[in-house]
Amino acid sequence: MxxxxxxxxxxxxxxxxxxxxxxxxxxxxxxxxxxxxxxxxxxxxxxxxxxxxxxxxxxxxxxxxxxxxxxxxxxxxxxxxxxxxxxxxxxxxxxxxxxxxxxxxxxxxxxxxxxxxxxxxxSLQGQRQNENRLDSIWCAEIGWNIGVLDMSGSPIKDLSTIEPPRWAKWNYDLEKYYTSQMVYPEELLKKNQAGYSVVMFYIDTLGLPHGIYILTSKHKEFDKEVIRLTKELPHCLPCRDKDGKRMKCYYAVYVPFLPQHYRDRVKVDSIAEEEQKHCFVEWEAVSSFQNGKLCSAQNYITQRLKYDPALLGDKQQVRGIYTIRINSYGEVYDAKVVRSCGIEYWDNQVLEIIRKMPRWTPTINYYGKGEYRESVWTIPIVFKRNGSLIAHTTEKHLEVGVPVCYLNEQGDTIVPYNKYKFCQTDTIRNIGFVYEYKQDARIVCINNQGKELFYMFKHDNGPDYIREGLFRIMDENGLIGFADSLGNVVIKPQFKFAFPFKNGKAKVTFTGEGKAIFNGEHHEWVSDKWQYINKKGELLQ
Structure with missing residues (x-):
């Protein structure tokens, strides 16, 4: 025996x-x-x-x-x-x-x-501390890689060579998924028995789990719960190689079972569930393209359009509306014309650009286990006679030091590479802002023909904000004036310093000097004579 x-x-x-x-x-x-x-x-x-x-x-x-x-x-x-x-x-x-x-x-x-x-x-606090101690001991004893492995089972040491699998709500940390969704085995919970289970499975090109295998464990009941949760995993954005091609991979996850931590979580979940009953808004993150701005997809299409404005005839502009359908993997799978611009060639060109768009970040629903969802975007495209200037670079992103030029809608270079150090405006419809290519670079305002209009007054390390329809500008000598959002000079530069407009008037001075404050981090203008002007530049009594 x-x-x-x-x-x-x-x-x-x-x-x-x-x-x-x-x-x-x-x-x-x-x-x-x-x-x-x-x-x-x-x-x-x-x-x-x-x-x-x-x-x-x-x-x-x-x-x-x-x-x-x-x-x-x-x-x-x-x-x-x-x-x-x-x-x-x-x-x-x-x-x-x-x-x-x-x-x-x-x-x-x-x-x-x-x-x-x-x-x-x-005590409850004592149990929590002991569970944390055990968890750290068990983690230290695990000798294999936790996370992404190649199909041979070897750890992928350099994750920058691939796109790791990503789940909607849990991103790359699946341990949070297991600990938040688990149902603790009842008998083991009564005995306050802690433990862990390490599961490995492979993820197919659809982002679904297969071949579930327990590598090591403290109890077979823990294994059953981990296997159940693995089978119920929502699909992820699958692993991709450096070329963006979908690929299979293994994934290993350490799942701790800690009784008092579980009881704490159940209590928190019950409160959250009650709060959700009174929530009338579905908690979702809508799909997004590139930098996530609403105009990103529209700018992407506009930058790649090539058309002859002569086709407009006697019209100044025409407008087309198009839909983009994005699946739960962020891939564009359909494009349609909702309202034609009236020129079939231009409509077809827009649809072709849409079909070849890079992947989006799909819509994420955060309820329960979280999931990626399909979405539809409707995007208007305007074809104008005067056109716009589009920033173009050979790099991934527009940033300081990256060579940038501006092209018109026919693809002609209007502003050549390296003329400016940084282009803050990627699409110039009326005016845009660029930085001079020198050490103490000033901000230059240019129009959609590439013509320099004036220098911008710097505020928060960028162009001055528009206040009541006007923003501050500067001339070669540093005098301050005001212009509108179309680039028209409303009040010519003449003041030593001026504050933004508020309630129809602005505080200005023709004298004084700048003084450093807060250890030189900020400056203020000191003058013994301040006056107020209206939006016509007239001095107020």
Whole structure:
């Protein structure tokens, strides 16, 4: 009847020391919750061993296979525990002819050279701390990679060479998915039994899990719950190679099972569920293109249009409206004309550009497990005679130092590369802002013909904001004036300093100088004579 039995410690936290025994030193003893080894020879003699942080313990005793009467019982973490009369410091959890499962609560231990008295801490805070400690120990013991693996099972060390799988609500951290959606095995929850399970599965090109396999675990009931949750995973954005092609991959996840953490989560979930009953808005993040701005898709199409404005005839502009259908993987799968611009060639060109668009970020629904959804965008495109200037670069993004030029709608270069250091406006319909190519660069306002109009007054390290239809501008000598949103100079530069318009008037001065404040981080204009002007530039009395 020889058999190796594994005995798990639950509930026990060695929290502190008691100096009631003068022979006990003031030292901390910390149980590591290691596996107890129990042997059951023919004569029913048990030999038990347990490891502590820096000491070992061994005990031998006899057991005749019969159930003993209990001496007393008491409550521990809400459960009534029976204790053997002959061994008051043993808590019996299970007892059959072939199985003896119990928990040992030591009175004293010898750590190093001094004995210490140990007290159990069964408070909620104590349980949480012990679970955190165990979780960190178990994580440290896991020797394989957690996350993305190639189809051979080897870790992908450089994730920059691929696009890792991404789930709607959980992004790249699936451990949060498992811990937030799990249903703790009931019997193990009653016993406060903690543990973990490490699952590996492969993700196909549709972003769905297959080939679920448990790599290691503390209990088979944990495995069942992890397998259930893995099967119910919503589809992810699948793994892609450096060329953007979908590819299969393995994924490994460490899933901790911590009883008190689970109870805390259930309590929080019940409150959130009640709050959702009173929520009338569906919580979604709409699909987005590139930088996420509403005009990004429209600008992408406009930048790639090539057409002859002569086809407009005697019209100044025409407008077409088009729909873009995006699937739950962010891929464009359909494009249609809602309202034609009146010129079939231009409509077809827009549809062709849409069909070749890069992937979008699909719509995300955050309820429950979270999922990616399909979406439809309606985009107007305006074909104008005067046209616009479109910023063009060979790099991925418009940023300082990147070579940028401006093209018109026919693809002609209006502003050549490297004329300006940085282009803040990617599409110039009326006016746009660019930075000079020198150390102390000024901001230049240009129109849609590439003509320089004036310098911009800097505010918050950028062009001045429009206030009441006007913004501040500057001339070569640094004098300040005002212009409107079409680039028309309304009040010519003449002031040493001017504040923005407020309630139809602006505070200005013809004298003074700038003074540094706050250790030179900011400046203020000091003058002994301030006046007010209206929007015609007239001085107010």
């Amino acid at each position: 020889k058999k190796l039995l594994f005995i798990w410690l639950a509930w026990v936290v060695i929290g502190g020391l008691s100096a009631q025994n003068n022979k006990c030193a003031d030292m901390s003893a910390l149980l590591e919750n290691k596996v107890w080894k129990v042997q059951l020879p023919q004569n029913k003699q048990y030999a038990m061993e347990m490891e502590f942080r820096d000491a070992g313990w061994r005990s031998v005793f006899l057991y005749d296979g019969k159930r003993k009467e209990t001496f007393y019982s008491y409550s521990l973490c809400g459960d009534t525990i029976k204790v053997f009369e002959s061994r008051k410091n043993y808590i019996i959890q299970e007892l059959t002819d072939s199985t003896l499962v119990f928990q040992y609560l030591p009175d004293t231990l010898t750590i190093g050279v001094g004995p210490v008295r140990c007290m159990t801490d069964n």
